[in-house]
Amino acid sequence: MPEPDGVPKPVRIGLLGRGNVGAAFAELLAERAGAVEAATGRRPEISGVLTRSEGDFGAILERSDLIVELIGGTDPARDFVLDAMRAGRPVVTANKQLLAKHGDELFAVAREAGVQLRFEAAVAAVIPIVRTIQESFGAAEIARVFGIVNGTTNFILSEMAARGASYEEVLAEAQRLGYAEADPSEDVNGADAAAKMAILARLAFHTPVGLDQVSSEGIEAIAPDDLAYAKELGLSLKLLGVAERREGGISVRVFPCFLYGGHPLAPIQGSFNAVTVQGPAMGEVTMSGPGAGGLQTASAVLGDVVSILAGEAPVHETREELPIVADVPSAFYLHLEVADRPGVLARIATVLGDHDVSIKSVVQRGTGEEARLVMVAHECLESRFAAAVAALGELEDLRAAPRYIHVIEEQE
Amino acid sequence: MPEPDGVPKPVRIGLLGRGNVGAAFAELLAERAGAVEAATGRRPEISGVLTRSEGDFGAILERSDLIVELIGGTDPARDFVLDAMRAGRPVVTANKQLLAKHGDELFAVAREAGVQLRFEAAVAAVIPIVRTIQESFGAAEIARVFGIVNGTTNFILSEMAARGASYEEVLAEAQRLGYAEADPSEDVNGADAAAKMAILARLAFHTPVGLDQVSSEGIEAIAPDDLAYAKELGLSLKLLGVAERREGGISVRVFPCFLYGGHPLAPIQGSFNAVTVQGPAMGEVTMSGPGAGGLQTASAVLGDVVSILAGEAPVHETREELPIVADVPSAFYLHLEVADRPGVLARIATVLGDHDVSIKSVVQRGTGEEARLVMVAHECLESRFAAAVAALGELEDLRAAPRYIHVIEEQE
Secondary structure, eight states, rough: OOTSSEEEEEEEEEEOOSSSSHHHHHHHHHHHHHHHHHHHOOEEEEEEEEEESOOOHHHHTTOSSSEEOOOSSSSSHHHHHHOOOOOOOOEEEOHHHHHHHHHHHHHHHHHHHHEEEEGGGGGGTSSOHHHHIITTTTTTTOOHHHHHEEEHHHOOOOHHHHHHHOOOHHHHHHHHHHHSSSSSSHHHHHHHHHHHHHHHHHHHHSSSSGGGGGGOOSSOOOOOOHHHHHTTTTTTEEEEEEEEEEEEEEEEEEEEEEEEETTTTTTOOTTTTEEEETTTEEEEEEEEOOOOOOOHHHHHHHHHHHHHOOSSSOOOOOOOOOOOOOEEEEEEEEEEEEEOTHHHHHHHHHHHHTTTTTTTEEEEEETEEEEEEEEEEEEEHHHHHHHHHHHHHHOTBSOOOOEEEEEEEEOO | OOOSOOOOOOOEEEEESSSSHHHHHHHHHTTHHHHHHHHHHHEEEEEEEEEESOHHHHHHTTHHHHHHHHOOTTTHHHHHHHHHTTTTTTTOOOOOOHHHHHHHHHHHHHHTOOOOEEEGGGGTSSSSSHHHIITTTTTTTOOOOEOOHHHHHHHHHHHHHHOOOOOOHHHHHHHHSSSSSSHHOOOOOOOHHHHHHHHHHHHHHHHHHOOGSSEEETTTTTOHHHHHHHHHHEEEEEEEEEEEETTTTTEEEEEEEEEEETTTTEEEEEEEEEEEETTTEEEEEEEEEEEHHHHHHHHHHHHHHHHHHHOOOOOOOOOOOBBOOOEOOOOOEEEEEEETTTTTTHHHHHHHHHOEEEEEEEEEETTTTTEEEEEEEEEEHHHHHHHHHHHHOOTTTSSSSEEEEEEOOOOO
16 A cells, blocks of 8 residues: 555554553564565554553544554453444454454444454464454354363363362462463353353354353363273363354353364363364364463464455565575484394494484384384484485495484474 | 445356366355355356366356366466466466466466465365465464375375285275375375475465475385384374475475374374464464365365455354254263162163163272262263253262263264
8 A cells, every 4th residue: 555655654553451462462563563564565563552551542543543452351442442443443352252242233333334353362362263264164154163262271171181180289280380360260160261152153153142142161070080080981071162053043052071082172282272163065174272372362463463454365475585495404213124133233323323313212123033123313404314324224234225204203 | 246236246257177176166156155145245156167178268267257277287277377367357276286386477467467366275175274374374473384285195194004004005995985096196205295385385484485496205115014113102104294494494395204192293194184383473373174075175265265255354244143052962971979789780770761861881980888980971962961860869879969071972
C-alpha cells in the first residue's frame, strides 16, 4: 500500500495489556518488524500501550490502525474490542474467555463493521488450529474436533503417571515450575479447556455454542492408583476436549479420558497441547505443540497481525539467496561385519577415535567366525564420519562394507 | 459479490486432469458446493474438464474464473498454469514436481499477473503445512522444517520393522495394497520427498531452492537386520526430509534416519505424513495426517479454492443452530473396591449385564480382606453406564464408591 509520496506509512498497533504475553508480543514485533514489512509491505509499530495503571483507551484507539487485545478477562476487554471494531479497526485477541462468552456479539459486530477479528492464540497458543478449521477446512465436513487443550493438566497427568505421585504433590511442583497458576482452579476443573472447546465447536460446526452448553469435568479426583492400573491395561490418561456431531445435534465436552497406546494423542507429554480434526474427506489431521508460554502465544498473535496486514494471502516471494551448506553434523548408526578375533574392537575404536568420532552405544553379536558390531556415534560433521568409515573399510578385519544410517539424538 | 440483479454468479472452475485426485475433487466440489457458497458467498461449478483424450485447454480457460491443475508432471502442466495466470486466473495445483522445478518462474508470473497460486496439496496432502508456513508463520523466524513427507516409504519401513520382512517383500505388498506405484522409484529413492522439501525450504527461508540443491538418499539399501539392531537400541527408522538454517546458509536433505522413542515423529506409522516446524518463538509445532489418497488430496485442493474465493479471511458466521446432545456413548474404566468373598465378581457382572454394559478387560487384585476390580467396559450410552454404576453402589460387596473414567477404545 504505497502512499502518494512512495513511502508506505507504518501500521500503528495499539496494544492493550503488557503482562506475560503482551510484553513478549511487543518484543517479538520489534524484532520481526522487518520480516512483517517484507511479508506485507507495511512496517508495524506499537503506537500506544494500555496497562492497568497507564494509558487511555480512547487516545490509543485514535492513533492505531489495528488493536491487539491481550488484557484477558471479559471486563473491560469486551468493551475495548467492540469499540475498536465499531471504529473500523481490525482486532487480534488471545482472549478465550471473551470469545467463549461473547462470541455471538463479537462476530456480529465484526461483520457489521466489515473488519477482521482474529484469535489464533486463544486456543492452543501457537498451534494453528483456528486458522486450519476456518480456512483450510472452511468448506469441509468436520465430524469431530478433539484434543488436549490445557497444558497445565497434561503436565500434571504426565507427571502423576511417570512418578506415581499424587495429584496434590504434582500440582505443587507445577506451581513451583510456573506450569500452574497460584489459583489453578480454572485449569484443573476443566473450565479453561471448556472455553477453548466452545470456540472450536463454534468454528467447526458453524453454530453458536455457549459456555453453559459445554459439559466439563476436571482432574482433581484422579487417584495415583487409577493411573497405575491403567498402565497395566495399556492406557494413558489425558484431559480431553471433544466436540462432535451426533445424531440430532452436537456434543461438546471436557473430561479425563484414558487412551490406548496407538491413539495419536497418547504420546503428547508434559505441557504440550494437541488437537485432532476428523472428517470424511480429510481423514484425521493432528497438530501438536506448546500450548502456552508468553513467547509462543505472542508468536500466534504475530501470525494474525501479519494475515490482517497481508489481506489476501500473498504469493511467495524470495527475499534472500541462501547458499546450500553441504557438510552438516549428524549422529550415525554404524553396522560392521567383522572377523571374530582378538583386538578387533580396539582397532575399530582406534580408527574412530583418530577421526574424532565418539561412540554413544554399542551392540555386539558373535555369529561363529564373524561378529557384528552395531554402534551409534555421537554427532559429528558428516564428512568426518565418512572419512572414518572409509578408513574402517581399509581394515583387514572387515567382512563386508560398513553400512551407516543417520540418527537424530535424544534431546536433553 | 452479488451481481446487479441480486443473484451472485457461480464461480466457474476449469479442471485440468481427471485421474485419482481430479475425479475425487470433482465429486467433493459437487458435494460441498453449498458449504463453499456459505463460506465465500459464491457457488462453485466445474465449467470444463481437460483429460488426456478430451477437452481443449484454450476453450476451458476462456470459460473459467479459476483453474485447478491436477494433471501432474511438468509438461504440459507448466504451460497451462503459466497461461492461466497470465490470463488473470488464480490457480490451485497439487503438482510438487512443477513447483519444485519451476517455482521461480511460476511465482514471478503469479506476482506479475496479480493472481493467487495455491498448492497446499503438493506437500503432505491435507496436512496444512504450506498454509502454516506461509501464513501463520509468515513473519516468524523458522530455524528448521523436517518431517516424513512420503507415505509409501513410511509404510514400507513401518512394515519392515513390525514384521522383520525384507524391503523387497514389503514393497511387493505395498504395491498390492495400492500404497506403492507399479514403478515406485521416485518414492523409494527419495526424489518425491526431495521435491517436497525443496518447496518447504523455499517457503520457510524465502530463498530459491532448486531440486538439484537437495541431497537425497532413498531406502532401497535398508536391511531387515539394521531394523532389528535398531530396535535393541530403542530406535525406529524413518525417511526424513530436513531443511534447516546452517551457519552461512541452509541445508536441504532427504535421508533414512533413526529416531529415539521420545522424538515427535517416532510414533508416525504406516502411510501417514508428519512435518515439524521449529523456531525460537514458536518452539516446535508438529502436524500429522494422511499424506496421500485421492480424497485427502482433493480436500486440500478444496481448502485452497475456498481461500481464493474468500479473499481476505471471512469473519466467523453461524449457519446452523445445532442442539446439544447430552447423552452420548463412551467406553469406561471402572474401579471397584470390593470385599474379597465368593460370588462378588458374579454379582457385579450380573448388574453390568442387566444394564447391557459389556466388559472388555478386567484386572483383579486381592489386598487382604478386600479386592480391587479394575475393568474397561465397551462403549455404551453414558446414561446407561451411570445407571449401572448406581446399581453397583447398592451392592453390599462394595467397600467404597465406584470410580469411573472415560476411555477411548482402540480403533480396529
